[in-house]
Amino acid sequence: MSGDTSGIAEVPKHSPDVPQGAGRGTAAAGAGRRRARRILMVLAGMMVLVLGSTVAYAGYWYYRINHNIKGAPLHGAVVPPEQLASGGIIQPTPDAYGNLPVNILLIGTDTRLPGKDASLGGFVDTSGRADVEMLVHVSSDRSNATIVSLPRDLMVPIPECVDNKGNHYGSQSVAMINSALAAGPGCQVDTVELFTHVKIDHFMMVDFSGVVDLTNAVGGVNVCVTKAVHDPDSHLDLPAGTSEVKGTQALAFLRTREGFADGSDLYRTQAQHQYLGSLIRKMKDQSTLDDPIQATHLMDIASKSLTVDDPIASVSKLLDLANTLKKVPTDNITFLTLPTVPYQPDINRVAPDKTLDDQIFSLIAHDRSVTAPSTQSPATSSESTGGQPASPTPSGSASTLAPSAVKANILVENGTTADGRSKQLAETLRADGFKNASGVGYSSSDVTVTEVYYSDDKYEASAQAVADALQLPAGSVRPGGDGSAPVVVRVGADFASGDVFNRAAPTTPSALPTAAASSADVESAGDKGLCVAAAH
Structure with missing residues (x-):
């Protein structure tokens, strides 16, 4: 490996006075490329060995634990x-x-x-x-x-x-x-x-x-x-x-x-x-x-x-x-x-x-x-609503955009413990006319409050249309997000189930x-x- 490295160091720099295809520089450059290829082949071989060992290691532990x-x-x-x-x-x-x-x-x-x-x-x-x-x-x-x-x-x-x-x-x-x-x-x-x-x-x-x-x-x-x-x-x-x-x-x-x-x-x-x-x-x-x-x-x-x-x-x-x-x-x-x-x-x-x-x-x-x-969440607590689910508050000014007019991509992120929640709401939005809605997981599963983010002011109306369709409460729409899409719906524990906010409550604990x-x-x-x- 050290010989190949020194070989690469011997490749001369190109001079403005000597054409790139002329004389000894061309041969040296070709030799350097061959040595570089050999290094890449060695590195590739090492990667294969490491990955192979990792797979074997994983296979060993899988077999060992399975046997136990x-x-x-x-x-x-x-x-x-x-x-x-x-x-x-x-x-x-x-x-x-x-x-x-x-x-x-x-x-x-x-x-x-x-x-x-x-x-x-x-x-x-x-x-x-x-x-x-x-x-x-x-x-x-x-x-x-x-x-x-x-x-x-x-x-x-x-x-x-x-x-x-x-x-x-x-x-x-x-x-x-x-x-x-x-x-x-x-x-x-x-x-x-x-x-x-x-x-x-x-x-x-x-x-x-x-x-x-x-x-x-x-x-x-x-x-x-x-x-x-x-x-x-x-x-x-x-x-x-x-x-x-x-x-x-x-x-x-x-x-x-x-x-x-x-x-x-x-x-x-x-x-x-x-x-x-x-x-x-x-x-x-x-x-x-x-x-x-x-x-x-x-x-x-x-x-x-x-x-x-x-x-x-x-x-x-x-x-x-x-x-x-x-x-x-x-x-x-x-x-x-x-x-x-x-x-x-x-x-x-x-x-x-x-x-x-x-x-x-x-x-x-x-x-x-x-x-x-x-x-x-206090907004959904049965203690604060006399034992009944809280009624959703309008999400703010009604959007002037119809769902079919929203062309921006909408990404639903699942910040809850409910499996498949983002895909469920994405399907709901598509059924409502938002053609470009899709669902993914999120890095955390303990998001408390559901919010809709827009990455640029020109997408605010689109975000508002999404919030209206889901009947989210006032204050749910705000600028920001993680830049993964123009409109991001980050679903929290207050919206762990149901097609619209609070209309179908999640598994409700009982005192x-x-x-x-x-x-x-x-x-x-x-x-x-x-x-x-x-x-x-």
Whole structure:
């Protein structure tokens, strides 16, 4: 390579006195060009090697992670819950754009296999139970999510199940909800479906060692306790206030019962909510899922202790699911603990609070979040409009241009969490007569307010015509934009669905009735001030 470089340096500069095609300069120039071509060929070869190595690297990790992921049947009941007399699973209804909500059962298993799991759990137990169980609901427009913790001591009916080895497990009229995992995660899914009447699309199960490794991978998370905790059973040792936990301390924080409040499983779920909220915030702050290298590293770690339902047991399917989940703004993720009442035959168990629980599960089954997102725009807040959608205000002076007279290109940018939103509105505009409308994504998915920009004063009337057609409120039209088109419609969370502003509201969160909200200890993943009550 150094010889070729010096060869290029020897090529003489052209002199005004010597014609470009004359004598030695011509030969030297030809030699220089040949050497330059050789350099380009070497560089091209290096690029092929680098790209080839990158592809091989990606292929290696794809194979490795794919091999790590364990799949299992989504269902395990001999008779599906919807076919039982007491079933009645509510089937979700697609929204106006054909999108469906996603319901996932998260299972943290207390299986303790010989080796790493046993050292973390303290003893070997290969049977395993659902030590942590959460029902995750993501709305159809991906604008909000609700995560309901199901106490492991909850007493519910268990259906007859068969595991993936063909072993049969008889039905039980009442048993601890976490015991269904003995027949496999599919039986756990059907038990939750039978109890909640909510259709579950997927499950994700992780063991003890996975919790430790994932926490270490993101560098630990911050948790808070109201006073110092020293629990000899879980080995949790934390000072009062905020601490960063990693590894076994993170696991101890998630597992301890005696360290929090009255020592029951109900207060442990609040600690789990705080931990998960902190983990979600950290991953979003670090843009972990947006960085291919970090995402690959995290997926490799997670896959070693992960079992999912067969339809998503691949890298590509899990990436699709991750991309769906990451669209939900952190402030719009709501945690709650299922309300319960004492189980009379055994004071160490709890029973469902049927009245309150039915309210929560009915909202989830019908694709309604349990609390209003904190990022909701005042213009669309039901609190400011008496519970009714706000009526659109005229966008200003009516445009003198008819849609068919607008010749400028119109670009609709999707600044929301709703998949395909820009294309939907572009189609609406074309149907209205704006022939040159098209839709693209946007660099951010947390735009709050929809606005129409014009790049030059001569396009102001065109922008106004677009705003009028969409019935956007006054003040929506302004100069500026990113220069990608003469007219740019940047769609925000206040216009996440519908063909005209506020005429078809997005997935509308609903506040829980006071009794249910109080009993469920509702918390937001975006709340950095959460602090778990330590035991007295």
